[in-house]
Amino acid sequence: MMMMSISNGPFALAHEEGYKLYGFPYSASTWRVLAVLHEKGLSYYPITVNLRTGEQKKPSFLSINPxxxxxxxxxxxxKLTESRAIALYIENSHRSRGPKLLNHKNYNKMGTETMWMYIESFEFDPPATILTFEQAIKPLTGLKTDYKVVNETEPELEKVLDVYEERLKKSRFLARNRFTMADLFHLPNIQYLMNTTTKRLFENRPNVHRWVSEIMARPAWKKACDPNAWYDMKNNNEN
Structure with a gap:
């Protein structure tokens, strides 16, 4: 299989076969893709783009993703960008491998799963991302959390979680009674928020709390957000 080649700079490709993943092991969006790769038991070649030093804005990377x-x-x-699109591509390319994260046979079930994936994108993600940025990302970069923004945004997330609480009274997971992509898509923001004061919004809702505990405990997820796993994969590919 011929590989698209980038011959110069820190982003030179090292292998001729398999997935190459440009990412950062502390990036929530990178975790989303890694979770699917690990759920499917797939190998990949990680190429680190250091977001903290601004490598993502350098010409060598902008030629890959403008x-x-x-x-x-x-x-x-x-070449694919956008973590949710990449996750769906991997799942569709490896349907028979590992857990089925989408229902490919029943259109009714597929419709429900797709609906909850869109709910994550348009209802959960906007307030969750703001809260993650203010309470988790800003402190990592030396910026101060704006608690006015946090206080204004938490009620928006609460409204979403109230809907989730009702849904999860009737279903083990959001779309079905088994783990699907709809649940997986939520994990990156949840991972960060459970280390902030916003975690109380999840813990105060028993069914949401039960759901969060279960999806965060998945071995593939633990590996996805472990930076050591990223660098171990890189070292294994280079040896």
Whole structure:
């Protein structure tokens, strides 16, 4: 399989076969893709784009993704950006491998799963991302949390979690009674928020709390957000 080649700079490709994943092991969006790769038991070649030093804005990376964002997946001549799109591509490419994260046979069930994936994107993600940025990302970069923004945003997330609480009274997971992509998509923001004061919004809702505990405990997720796993994979590929 011929690989798209970037011959110069820190982003030179080292392998000729398999997935290449440009990302950062502390990036929530990178975690989303890694979770699917680990659920499926797939190997990949990680290429680190250091967001803390601004590598994502350098010409060498902007030639790969002009939006200056990670992750980016290369599969042969195919280049994909946007973590949710990449996650769906991997799942659809490896349907028979590992857990089925989407229902590919029943259109009714597929419709429900798709609905909850869109709910995550348009209802949960906007307030959750603001709260993650203010309470988790800002402190990492030396900026101060704006608690006025936090106090204004938490009620928006509470409204979403109230809907989730009702849904999870009737279903073990959001879309079905088994773990699907709809649940997985939520994990990056939840991972960060459970280390902030906003965690109380999840813990105060027993069914949401039970759901969060279960999805965060998945071995694939623990590996996805472990930076050591990223660097171990890189070292294994280079040896």
């Amino acid at each position: 939006f200056g964002q990670v992750p980016v997946l290369l599969d042969g001549h195919l």
